[in-house]
Amino acid sequence: MPEYLTPAVYVEETSFRARSIEGVATSTLGMAGLARYGPISYRFNADEYVVQPPPLITSYGEFERAFGGLGPVKDDTNYLAFAARAFFANGGRRLYVSRVFNFPRGDGGVIDDEDFDACFAxxxxxxxxxAGPGAEPxxxxxxxxxxxxxxxxxxxxxxxxxxxxxxxxxxxxxxxxxxxxxxxxxxxxxxxxxxxxxxxxxxxxxxxxxxxxxxxxxxxxxxxxxxxxxxxxxxxxxxxxxxxxxxxxxxxxxxxxxxxxxxxxxxxxxxxxxxxxxxxxxxxxxxxxxxxxxxxxxxxxxxxxxxxxxxxxxxxxxLSEGGNDGADLAVGDFAGEQADPDDPRKGATGLNALTDVDDVAIVAMPDSVRFGTDMTAVGLLIEHAERQRYRIAVVDPPRDSSISDVRQFRAKFDSRHAALYYPWVEIIDPTVVPDAGSPPPVLRLPPSGFVTGIYARSDIERGVYKAPANEVIRGIRRIETNVTFDRQSTLNPEGINALRFFPGRGNRVWGARTLSSDPEWKYVNVRRLFIYLEHSIEKATQWAVFEPNNERLWTSIRRTVEDFLFIQWRDGALLGSRPEEAYFVRCDRSTMSQNDLDNGRLICLVGVAPTYPAEFVIFRIGQWTADAQRS
Structure with missing residues (x-):
């Protein structure tokens, strides 16, 4: 308690309110992939590192300034740039980009100085x-x-x-x-x-x-x-x-x-x-x-x-001398190198560079399609999302996948932190000027850039509890494969989210399932709602660490979490006609033993009833006559 040593009138400020919990951002996307140019962390020489964290991009114009436009990368489609363009076109607002680049390496994995310098124009x-005859200038x-x-x-x-x-x-x-x-x-x-x-x-x-x-x-x-x-x-x-x-x-x-x-x-x-x-x-x-x-x-x-x-x-x-795109990329290059905790001069690369960006809630890697049916690249993306806990990965199917191909591809994964969308989409190629009278040039792209933008749009307009489905896909010409009602009846039970065309309603995302075999985590919105709740509570209750572990602290924790969950219930994120039916918060002697208290553990038990999407809307209609009694 404060000290009172001199007779006087003391005026002190206090608070009679519970501490508030501010919800974390859920619409921020993080992507790793190939780019024409742009920031990347690398070792310049034996003593110097260039450390460049993934920059925050808030528009496609900023992406062009930092990483270049839609031009090809390594003589192939620039999937990262097209995904960023699609993300912002579909409602995304915040994007972190980690560029992937592979410097040529000699024997033992050591980067040769000459090969390194040759990568820079x-x-x-x-x-x-x-310098005189025979001398090196x-x-x-x-x-x-x-x-x-x-x-x-x-x-x-x-x-x-x-x-x-x-x-x-x-x-x-x-x-x-x-x-x-x-x-x-x-x-x-x-x-x-x-x-x-x-x-x-x-x-x-x-x-x-x-x-x-x-x-x-x-x-x-x-x-x-x-x-x-x-x-x-x-x-x-x-x-x-x-x-x-x-x-x-x-x-x-x-x-x-x-x-x-x-x-x-x-x-x-x-x-x-x-x-x-x-x-x-x-x-x-x-x-x-x-x-x-x-x-x-x-x-x-x-x-x-x-x-x-x-x-x-x-x-x-x-800059006419030097400049090349490095060595051929391997799957491991997308995971990148981790930062050295003992040497702040060394920065992380690839997906590892997104690890320290706390705002990221969605991750994607459209360049994973370069490896065909090899599941390693997608596995790295899913592993990253699971390791970071508060993220969900949007997975692309391999190029030219049939219904059977995508089912075989999906069977390789089981994760509550990932969702797969099928098929690819087709756009009018903005990098090619068509000849007069000829049909417009088209380009096929993986769906992750479009879907992540829809995630962000749904979060901003409705909330993270709303399933990011039955939403219009902006900026596409058509969906590559026509997924019919009967075809989706095969895909949907296996957790493959379909993109479908509906006459009069346009192209829409028509699925909201994760790649999990656990029924509790079957839906994307449920997974993302819990990510939102867990992350928000964790960040906003850090003040409780090292506070006296007694009834006063337990009451304060309960009030803080209950106030936060009440707002979620009022906004429609939780089931129940009353708050008591939507959630409960326990933090008292029933959740902690004396051993927990002796070891400095405060245990708060929180239960919530999430809203599930109305995936199957059923109307039962039968004949009824005027003299029949209603059941």
Whole structure:
């Protein structure tokens, strides 16, 4: 209890309400798969890692900016991009994407440095230095793609210089007074001409602004530079324009000196860049420790040389060197590598990168169809959902599956955290321009992107307790296989959710079952409702840990959970005409023994009656005559 040591009036705040439980998000999707370009965690060298968690995408436009458009990946359909497009078209709002990429590996699974560098497109900066006959030329600075992939060769970099006004302030007699509108480590160009210089600045005319005592002065590698009576100094700032696939990023007011707050090597660096989704970075050669420092240029001369190299005409243009899509992918690449708990520099990849994203409630991997009937890829996805507990996996059937094929495929799985949808769907291919008078080009896609969008739409419009079925599928031309009433009578009992066409009602999802053999977890909405309840209660009751384990705490826990479940019952998520019929919460001596209390365990027993979907709506109709009595 608080201490009262001095006689006085004490006013204290207290609460007479139970702590509230805020429901977690249920419509956030996480996907892992191949992309044309984009963020991925990788090991740059022996000492450096690039750690990039899966970015949050809230529209298909953001997906295009981060991962490119619908163009092919490894000369095949870009299933991930089409799935993201379908997800947002069908009502999805939040998506986390984990890109999968396989760097070439040599013997023993070690990534060779040359093969690693070949995955990144680049463009050297400045003229190639003369190394002499038979000698290897020293490395040059280069614009390098920040992420691996052949799409990096389509990135274009253009660098221009902008000059500000004269920064030298003089008195009435023309004597130097101070420098204006500059800060330390700015580069300026000095000139004795009245006209503002144009073109690339001469490295001999470059000076560096540094603080000398309490004042800012122009310096060169020999010390403080003289400012003549006619000398003018113009602030030099770079503008870098990076374009790719319709995207244009403009970086302004950049400086060359590495100690400047807006240094180009910071704003466009490999790590901690100003833009997490930056396309390129400026790679500078690592100094040779064996090189004689006496032969190395001074820092101002080096900055002036780099500035001239960046503005060189041969340094502008596309990243035309290097860049490939890595080695062939294996199933295990989609699981990825786990993060190292003892080394925060190492990031997770593949499905493992989605592990630490707490918001994800739905997971999908449309690229699993690349492996045909091999169940390993789908098994990895289901294993991920089960291991994370609060997720459900949306599974795609193999390409060109018949009714018999999909039944055999489904028979390999038994999981309460997964749902299978059949068949594939057909869309008009937006990447192909049709010839005049010819039929529109079509493309067949797995259904997971469309279905996960419907999951999100149903959650937002109705709630997670509503089965995500009898919902219109947006953005498709037709369903690949016509699933009739009789065909679905074979699929539905086995937990295969059909996509069907109904004349006058369009294309709809016509199933809401999981891949579980347990009748308690037969329906998708029941599984997802319990995920929602369990996750919400777990997150909102963390305050109870280390509280005194007594009747006061038990009462508070009961009130908190009961208030939350009452809202769910009122909204229609639970059965029963009264709250007592819909749920119960017990947290008292009947749920805990003395041994539990002695070992610090608080046990709360919660029971809920979920609503099941009206899967079979039956009307019984018979003849009735006016003189007959009603039964």
């Amino acid at each position: 680049r463009r050297p900066v400045g003229p190639e230095p003369d 020293p490395p040059r600075p280069a614009w390098q793609a920040r992420w691996p992939g052949s799409a990096g060769r389509d990135i274009k970099v253009e660098v221009t210089v902008r000059r500000g006004r004269d920064v030298v302030v003089r008195d009435a007699d023309g004597a130097f007074v101070r420098l204006s509108t500059v800060r330390p480590f700015d580069l300026v160009q000095v000139s004795d001409e009245d006209a503002v210089p144009t073109g690339a600045p001469d490295p001999d005319d470059i000076r560096l602004v540094q603080r000398v005592g309490d004042d800012l002065r122009l310096t060169d590698d020999d010390g403080v530079a003289d400012i003549g009576a006619d000398t003018k100094a113009y602030l030099l700032q770079l503008q870098v324009v990076v374009t790719w696939a319709g995207r244009s990023d403009v970086y302004t007011e950049l400086a060359v000196h590495p100690d400047h707050p807006r240094a180009i090597t910071r704003a466009l660096g490999l790590k901690d860049a100003a833009d997490d989704l930056a396309l390129v970075w400026l790679r500078l050669p690592i100094p040779d420790p064996d090189e004689d420092d006496a032969d190395a240029p001074g820092p101002i001369a080096a900055a002036a040389t780099l500035l001239a190299d960046l503005l060189d005409g041969d340094s502008q243009g596309f």
